[in-house]
Amino acid sequence: xxxxxxxxxxxxxxxxxxxxxxxxxxxxxxxxxxxxxxxxxxxxxxxxxxxxxxxxxxxxxxxxxxxxxxxxxxxxxxxxxxxxxxxxxxxxxxxxxxxxxxxxxxxxxxxxxxxx
Amino acid sequence: xxxxxxxxxxxxxxxxxxxxxxxxxxxxxxxxxxxxxxxxxxxxxxxxxxxxxxxxxxxxxxxxxxxxxxxxxxxxxxxxxxxxxxxxxxxxxxxxxxxxxxxxxxxxxxxxxxxxxxxxxxxxxxxxxxxxxxxxxxxxxxxxxxxxxxxxxxxxxxxxxxxxxxxxxxxxxxxxxxxxxxxxxxxxxxxxxxxxxxxxxxxxxxxxxxxxxxxxxxxxxxxxxxxxxxxxxxxxxxxxxxxxxxxxxxxxxxxxxxxxxxxxxxxxxxxxxxxxxxxxxxxxxxxxxxxxxxxxxxxxxxxxxxxxx
Numbered sequence: 363x364x365x366x367x368x369x370x371x372x373x374x375x376x377x378x379x380x381x382x383x384x385x386x387x388x389x390x391x392x393x394x395x396x397x398x399x400x401x402x403x404x405x406x407x408x409x410x411x412x413x414x415x416x417x418x419x420x421x422x423x424x425x426x427x428x429x430x431x432x433x434x435x436x437x438x439x440x441x442x443x444x445x446x447x448x449x450x451x452x453x454x455x456x457x458x459x460x461x462x463x464x465x466x467x468x469x470x471x472x473x474x475x476x477x478x
Numbered sequence: 479x480x481x482x483x484x485x486x487x488x489x490x491x492x493x494x495x496x497x498x499x500x501x502x503x504x505x506x507x508x509x510x511x512x513x514x515x516x517x518x519x520x521x522x523x524x525x526x527x528x529x530x531x532x533x534x535x536x537x538x539x540x541x542x543x544x545x546x547x548x549x550x551x552x553x554x555x556x557x558x559x560x561x562x563x564x565x566x567x568x569x570x571x572x573x574x575x576x577x578x579x580x581x582x583x584x585x586x587x588x589x590x591x592x593x594x595x596x597x598x599x600x601x602x603x604x605x606x607x608x609x610x611x612x613x614x615x616x617x618x619x620x621x622x623x624x625x626x627x628x629x630x631x632x633x634x635x636x637x638x639x640x641x642x643x644x645x646x647x648x649x650x651x652x653x654x655x656x657x658x659x660x661x662x663x664x665x666x667x668x669x670x671x672x673x674x675x676x677x678x679x680x681x682x683x684x685x686x687x688x689x690x691x692x693x694x695x696x697x698x699x700x701x702x703x704x705x706x707x708x709x710x711x712x713x714x715x716x717x718x719x720x721x722x723x724x725x726x727x728x729x730x731x732x733x734x735x736x737x738x739x740x741x742x743x744x745x746x747x748x749x750x751x752x753x754x755x756x757x758x759x760x761x762x763x764x765x766x767x768x769x770x771x772x773x774x775x776x777x778x779x780x781x782x783x784x785x786x787x
Contacts, residue, residue, distance in 0.1 A: 412548060412549075413548045413549040413587075429637060430634065430637040430638070431638045431639060432632075432634075432639040434686075434722060434723065435641075435722065436641060437549075437584070437586075437592060437641040438638045438639065438641075439586075439590050439592070440638075441635075441636035441637060445638065448549060450549040450550070450729075450766075451728075451729045451765070
């Protein structure tokens with residue numbers, strides 16, 4: 363019986379481990395030395411062939427900026443303010459770039475790429 | 479008496495069965511279905527770990543291989559799986575499975591490459607033996623369980639989201655059910671197995687839902703000696719289409735028939751080491767997808783009797 367309890371506890375812990383959740387950080391109230399200004403998100407071309415890379419660039423100013431890239435599909439190469447993106451199947455895809463400064467202020471812009 | 483059957487039970491976790499990745503540019507599933515689905519005796523613990531390497535190259539449309547790659551030159555992964563099974567009461571066992579991708583990568587035709595790694599999904603399953611006959615030398619069991627993600631959010635590297643093909647986890651809950659049938663033939667030298675496993679995935683937070691999957695194996699096993707066992711498996715894997723934001727993704731899902739030979743060696747009748755490989759002999763891919771070339775796995779298993787009856 364003791365062994366049963368021990369192993370059931372172990373299995374329960376395995377399940378519980380998966381419930382760990384990342385905390386969302388709230389924007390800081392600190393005064394920014396340079397406010398975050400997200401000017402543009404521009405794709406070199408918004409209509410591309412399957413398998414062809416396109417360069418997408420974000421322009422922003424602020425303190426210690428980080429650029430986080432995501433899309434519903436496709437692959438990114440590189441990181442930072444400018445990346446390359448590619449998809450291996452035809453469709454319209456939304457590319458998102460979130461810019462965040464060291465005070466956790468953030469802004470997001472999107473661009474749609476038509477892949478044919 | 480129990481020791482006599484140990485070689486038959488060891489195949490248990492030869493192939494783990496957790497999640498299927500089957501999009502355009504991925505390296506296939508970490509696993510298939512195996513005789514691991516069998517029940518462990520009451521108060522026994524089975525511990526299994528395996529390493530699996532899978533390699534994919536060449537694009538396919540339906541059953542036809544395309545002459546040139548579209549985007550990805552090759553894709554591969556190295557996966558470590560761990561499976562535990564414990565017999566809690568007579569005819570009832572509980573299983574836990576989890577795994578880690580050391581590497582899940584794509585190399586593109588322009589020479590660039592991307593790589594992900596991390597924990598995959600876990601599975602907890604309850605299994606029950608619905609039929610057992612010593613005279614017929616036959617066992618049948620059913621199982622049902624849940625799949626759970628170790629991370630609900632997709633993986634980012636340097637603040638860039640990895641493509642869905644090399645994400646280590648589905649990032650979503652799921653459900654699984656399985657059927658296991660074992661028939662031992664006289665004089666206990668060989669056995670036949672039928673193992674079938676179904677998996678259903680919920681959509682993840684990006685509203686991407688991996689296709690449902692049904693894997694069915696027919697396995698023949700022969701014991702040359704108490705230490706040396708060989709097995710041949712024919713496994714058919716059906717993977718349904720993925721759904722991306724309520725829209726079916728046409729370049730996903732497949733029907734693949736694998737042949738998987740296996741050899742197993744028992745060390746002191748305690749440790750069981752096996753080597754297996756998956757060779758796809760029939761492949762049908764929906765749309766255009768990267769095709770699976772081969773897969774090899776090394777497996778180590780041991781049963782522990784935790785309490786004497």
